[in-house]
Amino acid sequence: MAGRAGPLLGRWHHDDEQLAAVRDGAGPQVAVYRIPETVVVVGSGSDPAREVHLAQCSADRVAVLRRRGGGCAVVLDPGNVIVSIALPVEGLGGIHHHFRWISAWIAAELEGLGIAGVRREGVSDLAIDGRKFGGSCIHRSKDLLHYGLTLLVDGDVSRIERYLPHPPREPAYRRGRPHRAFVRPLAEHPGGWDAVRLERALRGRLTPGRLAAFPRPMPPRGKQEL
């Protein structure tokens, strides 16, 4: 299903209420959701003209939105499950620490659902056997950290090629592979997962309480997190 508007750049707003709640002192927030349409979402520093086939988006009336967090462009559709986590975290630091901690937690929760072999690759991807199915980013502002993750469950991989050229930068483990060879939806792994079922299952597991109980990784020797 195509987006309602344009290709033209709007703002990714789905997590606004969650962030406002944390700013208002509501404590850690975790949300799991899907969206009903196809959109392209670019990073806060992305150049859409370079990272997106804008003409194709325009022809298909797929909206291009900009998120707060960094990283390159992604295609989202109803086959993706989105995890949004907003945390009150003092100062501005702790970016890699939170990438490691939250990625490890989500990998553990996926393992708990029987999805085995999940590894963190690159800075913050989730992959099985070197094939990516999850990408994440962080937006940090003073005393607030927002982590966003998209899990490709039964989304249409051909849409990635349709809307995104090869990204301008890539993690080493990608090794120049085109989208089709680099990503693999969870639905193609054992377990027969679809996005609706995974969304429901994760809602029961990804909660602020379970995150708080998950052990934090030790910082590297000699390094001090803010």
Added chain:
Amino acid sequence: MFEFKLPDLGEGIHEGEILKWHVAEGQTIGEDEPLVDIETDKAAVTIPSPRGGRVVRLGGAEGDTVAVGQVIAVIDDGAEAEAPAAEAEPAATPAGPAAGPGPAAPEEPAAAPAAPTPPVRPARRVAAAPATRRLARELGVDLASIPGTGPGGRITADDVRRAAAGGGPAPQAAGGPSPPPEGEPITGTTAGIPFLEIEPLPDFAQLGPVEREPVRSIRRKVARRMTTSMILVPHVALLEDCDVTELERFRREERTRREGEPGGRLSLLPFVVKAVTHCLAEFPMFNASLDPARGEIIYKKFYNVGFAADTPRGLVVPVVRGTDARSVVEISAEIIRLAEAARDGRIDAADFQGGTFTITNIGPLGGKGLIPTINYPESAILGMGRAAPQAVVRDGEIVVRTILPLTLAFDHRIADGADAARFMSRLVGLLSRPLSWLVEA
């Protein structure tokens, strides 16, 4: 006056790219209001201003990379300047109202096609080290009234002493005129270089479709450094073919024998790094820098060899430190580590710094050879072409040997062609007779 430095964003993060300024120079910002968005890895950080006041200077243009600890903004908060802040204090505040971007809502719709407006720069600021400023105060010299002969127009202690003695202006430093501030277009005649006139480009869009892309980040750094090198340094290049047949045979055997060991994935490059290090010790003019402000050559007694790496983000030059104290396998392991980290965007900024000599190996990508540009302020660079079988004459017979084309480009202010020929001859000798290392190393 308060100098705000890019804060530590946590382990492993040493720099970030400026995505967007929320204020322009000359505007007022409140404490804790958004100042700048910085991107690092996959994270974007909105950094608030730690002080309220008038923004006197912004420390970079959008797209620039800034290091942790680098001054990213100077804010006039009404307090007296601290002593170390003097160096970055502008000589004059911007004239007239700031023309840069006004304070933007942090999450405004990002219609990226609009070109980023560079922050307004103050008029000329006086660049001088704190010790030079102290000397000027002691001698009663107004820094703003004298020209600087140091790099980029920086005022040196000698300039101050000369002015105090009533001497005339010093001759123009070899560094030439100060470059225009970053982000400003280069137009018109560049003063000081006869006949160098940079004319406006034709309107290519009249000829056919074009696409414009800002020169950002690594591309900007490469452009700046290469321009500096080509304008400032008189380059000379010496070309030679090196017979690496025996070395290649040995390398393949060792690679097979060391499969799975750290550094065991041996390429030709670590052997060349090691051999070059031997040569640098014997020919120190190629491990040197020329200091035009002092009229001196600086010979470095340490050996840090950089290698050019092609990454998805552009050309970078990671540096292998202390190559004189490392074995070939250790150098190999370090090259593999640095290359992978660079390609993954995980490399530390420190790994790009401190190089004394650079090697660029275009061979694996194709190309018989190349004439590289010196990685300023180093004094020489070695280019490696593709090692390939060639028919050559040995003892009157035509035989097939593996030939590696080499190019040494060097700074003719520091070294002469004869030095380069001797360096190259020594290097070729080491690489073509690898067993000789057993005797000499």
